Amino acid sequence: MRLTTIGTGTAAPHPHRVQSGTLVxxxxxxxxxxCGSGVLWRMAQLGLDWGGITHVVLTHFHADHTADLVAFLTAWRYGQLPPRTEPVTVIGPVGTAAFVDRIAAAFAPGLAGFVPGFQVLDRVPHDPLVLPGDVSLECCPVPHTPESVAWSLTHGGRRITCSGDQGPSDHFADWAAGSDLLLLECSLPAALDVPIHLTPDLCAEVAARANPGTLWLNHFYPPVEPLDIEGIIGARWSGSVTRATDGASISLAPGNGPSLSG
Ligand SMILES: [Zn+2]
Ligand SMILES: [Zn+2]
Structure with a gap:
């Protein structure tokens, strides 16, 4: 498996970080x-195949995680010649189908028909969905908005977990345990702590409890970036910590045991 952080930012406009989006x-x-605002354009800038996405997985409905969904659908229909013919599936927590219907009502009644074979799947937590090619998807509820979930993708004996936005949750940390790669939000400094996001100290608690193969961080609001995030986490957990940047990639070779490269 290969993970590329397309957008590592937040609702705060930033010169180097567009909103949330991660390619697996x-x-x-x-x-x-x-697929927050800027993710589609960042993929084009990075030379990544935005036309070849097979699945869009949503963690929750905040605009900084969903605003580009309509941009992707419009680009697949009108932004390439010929228009896309391969199906695409949107997968998200309960309420995703209704959310997509609301987007279509706002932008274009035929939006869902822009891509032949377009479908939307609502998923309940802890009910694995096995996709073609033996890729398994599973979500876990997290404290952020009522629908918010984190997602794990498992393939070839490797597991990648993406936290989405969340406050602290032992349930999430226990569920994420054993992940080869944990992509964890790190939104705010402790001075601006809110119950629905993580600070570096709270990321350290998650890392110590989940003990992933490697920890990548994203979703940085500007006030957290000057902090010694690696030092704060390193005081609690001795594993590898990486601040993700837009366009950064990591590969996990199939199998069990340490495998990180790239
Ligand atoms: Zn967010
Ligand atoms: Zn959010």
């Missing part, structure tokens, strides 16, 4: 986890 390539699938 697993087998023949190209899964985009969240």
């Amino acid at each position: 390539e697993a087998g023949n699938l190209r899964v985009l986890v969240d």
Whole structure:
């Protein structure tokens, strides 16, 4: 599997970070986890195949994680010649189908028909969905908005977990345990702590409890970036910590045991 952080930012405009979006390539699938504003343009800038996404997976409905969904659908229909003919599936927590209907009502009644074979799947937590190519998807509820979930993608004996936005949750940390790669939000400094996001100290608690193979961080509001995030986490947990940037990638070779490269 290969993970590329397309957008590592938030609702706060930033010169180097667009809003949330992460590409996970697993087998023949190209899964985009969240699609906030700027993610489509960043993919084009990075030379990534925005036309080849097979699945869009949503963690929750906040605009900084969903605003580009209509941009993707419009680009697949009108932004390439010939228009896309391969199907695409949007997968999200309960309420996703209704959310997509509301977007279509706002932008274009035929929006769902822009891509032949377009479908939307609502998923309940802890009910694995096995996609073609033996890629398994599972979500876990997290404290943020009522619908918010984190997602795990498992393929070839490897597991990648994407936290989405969330406050602290032992349930999530226990569920994420054993992940080869944990992509965890790190929104705010402790001075601006709110119950629905993580600070570096809270990321350290998650890392110590989940003990992933490697920890990548994203979703940085500007006030958290000057902090010694690696030092704060390193005081609690001795594993590898990476601040994700837009366009950064990491590959996980199939199998069990340490495998990180790239
Ligand atoms: Zn967010
Ligand atoms: Zn959010």
